[in-house]
Amino acid sequence: MNLLPFGVALWLFVVGLYGIVTSRNLLHQIISLSVVQASTYVLLLAVGYRTGGAAPVFADIPTSRATVDPIVQALTLTDVVVGATVSALLLAVAVQIHKRTGTLDPENLRRRPES
């Protein structure tokens, strides 16, 4: 059984999470979140693949031809838009944080101990 696509998805997921957990730079943390998201793209597309299937566009092939699953491709498109917009928002916040505190290190942003 071809496990490579699932392995890639799992690896991306783990690496992205590791990046978020151990990061010392906000931009790195935000991009690690995008890596976690990339793992969901790979998983979705792997789930819908059909060996020997054509792309689900019938402009130049007969409708009787077997194609890969178009549903997961549509889901991935939605996922990409969502990911891009969340990244944009996070980066905007990062820009403001840098402007206000001069630091991009999440460890320096932790709340000062008070009661």
Added chain:
Amino acid sequence: MTIRVRRVVFLIGVGLLAVMLARSVGALPHFGAYRGPYGDVVSRASVSERHITDVVTAVNFDFRGFDTLGEEFIFFAAVLGVALILRPQTDEGVGHVIDCATGRAVPPTSDAVRVLGLGLTPPTVLFGIYVVVHGHLTPGGGFQGGVILATGVLLIYLAGEFDDLHGLYSDSALERAEAVGAAGFIGLGLLGVIAGSVFLDNVLPLGRTGSVFSAGMVPLINLSVGLEIAAGLVLLLTTFLRQTIVLRRIESPARRP
């Protein structure tokens, strides 16, 4: 937790989770053996019932159009959010464009970049419009084409300076264009309701498969979404650029922690 402790705790947790996920993959159908009925039924129905040859667009804008409406508004909310977060504060003002990195004045754009940028802009915009309009025939659609259109505008900034970009569209014009694009999708959806059917029903004439004027409402929805994405992305770009290049703090700079 300190970073060292955190790393250890995290590795234990993610190791467990990875093992579970790997086991779950073993129970799935093999890679390449997609068997489910949903995709095949949709592929068959897309051409025969809706005259759409790009099944992914059919899924996005017809079968599961309501998801795409939600996705369009996620984009809408995110652009609004960026405009809100990067809005000029009362202690900031517009200054001259300077080079943030070294404090020098911005060097003038080289002629090569200028020619290339201006030369590439019309084909890019044309290509973007092509991708938007042909979304129901070949891979493409409102989202993809809208991004290409926004890239065309970005080329103008690269070929010139920030003031050139800012002079082209005011923020309010972009916001209005985005609002029209977003509301357009809903309006087209309501056409179905007005025609006596349900929301997002494809009630316009379906035309001949393979021609641009086919597939009923889908090309119109593509145009609406393309407008929204293009306007939204240009607004996003201008907001980020304004924040980094042009806005200056009027009073003293932030204290270092």
Added chain:
Amino acid sequence: MTNIAPLPVVVPLVGAAAVLFAHLIVPRRVVQAFAMAAVLAEICLAAVLIHQVRSTSIVYWFGGWTPRGAVALGISFTVDQIGAGAALLAGVVSAAAVAVAPSTMRDPDGIVYALFLTLLAAMAGFCLTGDLFNMFVFFELMAVSAFALSAYDTRSPDALRGALNFAITNSIGAFLVLIGIALLYSSTGALNLAQIGHQLARTGLDNASTVALSLLLAGFLIKAAVIPFHFWLIDTATTAPTPLVMILAGVLDTLGVYGVARVYWTVFASPLAADHRAVQFMLVAVGAISALVAGTLSILFSDPRRRMAFVMVAHTGIVLIGVACLSARGVAGAAIYAVGDGTVKAALFIGLALIGFETAHGQRQDHDVAGSPSRTAGLAVLIVGGLATAGLPLFATGLGKASIEKAAAVAGFPWAVVAIVFAAAVTGGAVLNIASTARRATGPRRDEHACAWVPQLLVASILFGISALTTKVGTWAATAAGRFSDTLAYQQRVLSGAATSPAGIATRYATTFPWIVLDLLSVAAAIVLGSGLAQNTARRLSPSPMRSGIWTAIRRVHDGSIGDSATWVTLGTAGIALVLATTMH
């Protein structure tokens, strides 16, 4: 008239687009009034929907794509009473938030109202939909809108960090949900909740669907912010603007538990039938731990906003216990409690604003006392709210709490009853304590917008009134819960359009004697705690170094580190997956 189903989502979205179009040319007051009108329209539409679904659920197929041979082609809105009721609650709390926005946020831009409208549309869509991926899309729209609003105070690094924590933790939760959806889609070939459930009932659960269940539970519980996924909420609720925190407290957390309930009953209830005890135990334990630990921490911290954040976590734990009993009785109790408690919590945040505890520039202003009618109004709100939080039977919190306790006892979890009573007492005491310590604070009077307290007090009173009125809906809740937990009827209604008669009603909802006693016990304990007697005695009795060591550790754990939050999320998810994997075979 069946075309009403998508309108609670469509109307606020159109409103948001209209606000964006006109906000630069139209005065602020008009924008606020328009947004309010859109929210009120949504409330009316949700109310009409509740009336329309009183005998059978509405199944609305978008694009006219009805299912063919039990394969769903399009997206369905499957509206039942609980879903429409949740959409109504979202509208009510949003109306309260929009009403107090100008007086509690610094100079809200027109864009702010557009974001409140998209947030409302997303919440309504999440509750009404019958498609799993559609739930994910609205989940993300909720997250994006709320996140943008929580970063509103861009001058405060604490607010910005709170917003980042919110976004990153909730995004990880959303990706977990998406991976779960991918696994379920691969196993069953469907995205429609009823169809997935139908398929799983035929084939039973395997490794993939069990892991998918764990991931979906984890993702929704992150949104619900129960322990150990609560760190983002403590951070955000302390620093975000008041209207957003009202919505977070009033309805957004409950929607996480709603997601758990909806996915469980439509998809996993039938195949899980023999193993459901494990899921029950795990979820009741999570709810009880949240109630106990967050309740205790709410008294120990002294910043009012932080206290309220822990109260939110504790009460969501109580709602989770209700749902976790996996019975119609539990769902009915959880529904009543969620409505009654959500409105009260939203009112309490107004109370905090009235007293003058609005955080600005990340600094607390607890010595900055507002003008005295505002302060008196705030104290009144806090005292009434505190009693309601503890479970005064006058409000739906008392009735709901009693119903959940009864459901937990019937399901065989008497220790959960103890946790609920303790949590209600302690959280009520924490709120009352805010009122008593506020009274003793003095300081320079803050320059206050003269009559801002009048609309705020009015809104808070309306919220309390709604909570009191909800005590009348016991029978309705029982019927609604009966239909919500009837998996087979749901699947038949969606896939073949058959309207079946509602399942047997669970029970009458008179608050019976033993449960009222527990309510009054909680209220009495809350009053004692609230006056500060217990803390002073405890402080004198317990040894100092040990107490300060534990206390420092607790504070450091809650210091808003994003990496920490992500680590706890990973651990929690792995834990849930481990429990389900080992108990399922």
